[in-house]
Amino acid sequence: MTFAVTEAQIMLADMLHRFLQSENELEARRHRLANPQPERLALWPRFAEQGILGVPFSEGAGGFGGSVRDLAVVMEHIGRGLVVEPFLVSAVCGWLLEQCGDLEEVSRIIAGQRIYAFAHAEGGDPFELPATTASYDGETYRVNGTKLAVRHADLANAFIVTAVLDGAPACFQVESGEAGISIEGSRFIDASSGASLRFKNCTAKRICGAQALQGALARYFVGLAAETCGIALATNEATFAYLRTRKQFGVALSSFQALQHRAADMFMAAEEARHLCDMAIEAIDAGRPDSSELASAVKALADTSGRRVGHEAVQMHGGMGVSDELNISHFARRLAAIRAEMGGGDAHRLRYLNSSVAVEVDGHGDPFRAEVREFVRTNLPVELKRKGALGLEIEKEDYVRWQKILYKNGYFAGAWPKEYGGGGWDLARQLTFVQEAALNRAPMIMPYGVNMVGPVIYTFGTDEQKRRYLPDILSSDCWWCQGYSEPNAGSDLASLKTTATRVGDDYIVNGTKMWTTEAHWADMMHCLVRTERNDKPQRGISFLLIDMKTPGITVHPIVTIDGQHHTNQIFLDDVRVPAENLVGMEGNGWTIAKFLLSNERVAIADTGPKLLLLSHIRQLLDDVSPSPLRTIASVKLAEAAVELKALCAMEASFVKYWSEGGARDGPQASVLKVRGTEILQKLSEIALEIEGPLGAIHDPEDLNRDGALDFNSSQRASLMANQYLYGRCWSIFGGTNEIQRNIISRSIIGR
Incomplete structure (x- = not known):
């Protein structure tokens, strides 16, 4: 139950699980879809009877609730159950109809009487203005244009068509039997179906403009991502069970370290997708202004994660992985279809990179975050801020100076109990402080005293040890x-x-x-x-x-x-x-x-400095003239930016899990360590690529220059090279990433 939170959602998820196990068993599904006349609506009447079609709509429209989280709960199980019926497009089109007040038509969708298809795609970028146009003669709207590979279009009674009217995108309702429509049907890679549509002067009804369209697209992206999460989780469960039981050379496949590490990567890919999806769900349901960009980020990441999980699962299952008789091949085919639906990953990633949300943390309205931000900006000495901004070497006296300022103002040893001189902060506050201090270029708190040995002494030490050592640590x-x-x-x-x-x-x-x-x-x-x-x-x-x-x-x-x-x-x-x-x-x-070591978990992902580095690299990229190489660098940076947002989502989720008493010996900290270090290394590599010939410059003495002096482009490039070189250490110390993958694999497949 990945996305279910409320009791009603948990009950819904349980009902869906039992219903699809009974009604959409793999063998029966295979036969239905392999018929000369495939039965692609076999479950549709039952979806209506069970109330499933009403889930995406508000109670005022006769639905279950209408939140994006409700939609995601269903889509996860549609993914797990390999459902081909047109639930998501009906949900998105119905939402648009609800926004324009056509509740009568929504009620028909809920009753299973009407099926809609969403005719939007014309190429790989869902954000380009459609080439399809609409006109209005004072009485009638008419639509002209072509839409490619519209999923479920061959089954639909009507279409929601996006078209440009007076220079702006809008949505139009077109009946499938309208004169002037040409429908060219196709079987899709996942055994579903659709059609390319050509509209020639078709009569249409305008239902909404660009703002509602953006909301519909966000729901569509998150719905596909939630479906991908369901498939990825089901695929992983099947693959990990197979590794435990299938033997090769007399031993279980799970005993081979190469497969253990690949399984760990599959697990991490699924975790990234589901936590970023959850973040996007919360943003849309809260009406946050960054929700559309987050929806793009999760669509891009889900496509990447789904590809990894799907391909690895097929490979690990060997011959059975490519057999039509096992669900693994069906999962892989559906994941491939999702990647082709509603825009390619690069379009979504670049859209996300160019938004402000890419370098922000998810702390909207948190008064403590605002308090920390203001304190650091007011109290951090100028010369230390300059060192942090440039990436210069921080000396011992710099750390001591800053830590004394923090201690004097009650921001040092926040995790310690108040009885020992600390702040008594919970894990969420600790994370907020670490992130916000880093984002405002403060030196890190050196952990060996306050974060490591201090808690050991006040937990395990004698009274004399506490008296002797704790005050000087503080x-x-x-x-x-x-x-x-x-x-x-x-x-x-x-x-x-x-x-x-x-x-x-x-x-x-x-x-x-x-x-x-x-x-x-x-x-x-x-x-x-x-x-x-x-x-x-x-x-x-x-x-x-x-x-x-x-x-x-x-x-x-x-x-x-x-x-x-x-x-x-x-x-x-x-x-x-x-x-x-x-x-x-x-x-x-x-x-x-x-x-x-368990006390190091809060800062293990170290997202604050990475967000700051991403912001710096975006500025480097902005100074590069347009060229094919700049475009390539933009795509790479966009991919890293999406991965970093997923890291932030996992970090916040895991900290919440630990705060609520979740086990601290699970794979979560290892996931954060591996992905955090890999993303850091990727960012610094991209920065050197952007620097071009200057990327070869590195003089260690540049780190010790006076921060008050001017730095030329070569010296700045030298500092970035230092970031790249020292970044190679991070995947080694603190337990190598290979050891972390061992830990993850033990938690998911044993041994």
Whole structure:
């Protein structure tokens, strides 16, 4: 029940599921549609009897409710059930008729007495002015033009035809038997049917203008996207079950990592589509001004996601995937038909990219967001804002300065309980703050103290540890780093070998920590060490707090791919750590580490900086003269922009899910990590393409220039190259994207 929210919608979804299982079983459907005279309206009378045809219409028009969410609930199950009957077009055309007040005609649609087709498509761009024209002689409207491959047109009693009247688009009602209509029928790729229509001086009735047409198109796009979501979810369920049960070379297909990762990608594709679809549904039902652009975004993304899911499912099923006897091939065919319906993906993506909604977050009317925005704009020092705008290196003193400002004004440690000096914010507020601060070019809050070890100490630490460490974390007077990864224990953290041997009142620590970010700035390190050897590697790990000034600690700088010193290797040689610095019980480190990582989930997608980067790249593109290469770059950027909006939708949805007590050990955080890092990398690659020859320039020293100086085009390109280079790190640290795909696959297919 993807889109059902209210009790009535949940009941509707359950009824649809049972009804279609009974009435549209695959084998019976195949026979109906394979007949010389295919039965493409077999379910239509039952749809009317069950009240399904009334779902998209308001109660005032005799319907069920009329919200787009109601429509989406039905369309999800129409997708799952491979329904070929003309529900969506009747819903869209009926909505237009309801807008113009023709409730009598709407009642006939609800009763199943009238079938409409929506005659709009003439090419690949649904937003171009139609070539079809309308004229008015003072008494009669007449329509002239051609509409291509109108789905269900061969079954319709009437058409809603879009045409240009006096230079503006409008919608006209034309009866199918009207003189001057030529209907050329076709069978479609998904076993449904339609026709190309030619109108020659046909009598018509004008029903609405451009504004209502835009609303109808938005509903149509979201309806197709909801259908795609239903198909994608059903296809994934069937494919994942097949991987678990089908054996090859004596083992289940689900044991092959290549297939596990492809299954993870199918899951992520479906998640992106359904969460962005949900965002668009909410926008249309709320009457938001960005709803039409969001509808375009979700149509484009659903087409891409559907293609991935459909193609992968066919491939993974092998020969059975191309058999007409299995629903997988039918799902793939319907997904292909949807991609051809109501405009190609590039037209929708470019429309979305050129709207303001592409670089905005979905926080309409949130007073806390407005409060944070105003605070950051008022209190962020000018030089730090300049550094953030240019992408210059942020030094330790910059972070400390900003964090002290936040703490003084009650915006630091928002996630901490109030009893420990925090704000007691819920996850939604935490996300809002992180996004809005980034969008206004504030430095990130360094997480190792306030977001990582702080919650560990106030949750697992002793009273003395809380008294000693928490105040300096809050004031940013003590700087922390994280000692987790080792040379042979990165993503495989349980294999760590750094030892801590108890000797009297101390632990003697020996080993090496790797990729320790900002250790050269740190006063303290929270560190995982092995206090006991055990058959299970997760056992015997403990959590120690280590003073970085302790003798025996050597910090060796590691220069990363961008030519900068962010991270380090730490050598620990007989480092003596007081036993009182053990957090929790000995051997409890793995539990604490998992707790710590769970506190990183809110910011794991890091959408604020990505939205800011997208805005910057749009400005770069605006400065490029029109050319075929600029068009290609625009299409690529538009695709990334839609994916980023889907990431924002998933982020908000997952945070809400966690806030309401949803399990934190599911695949959601891994989905955000994988897609967030991939989108970041895609954006920076596009930026370098736009820079042209300047994309080859990179001087690490440019990061340390005075932000008050002017930067020429080469130096600005150098800063973008740094973004590209350092972006390659993001899919590696914090658990590689390959490990994240392993986590996702375990949650969906087991093993």
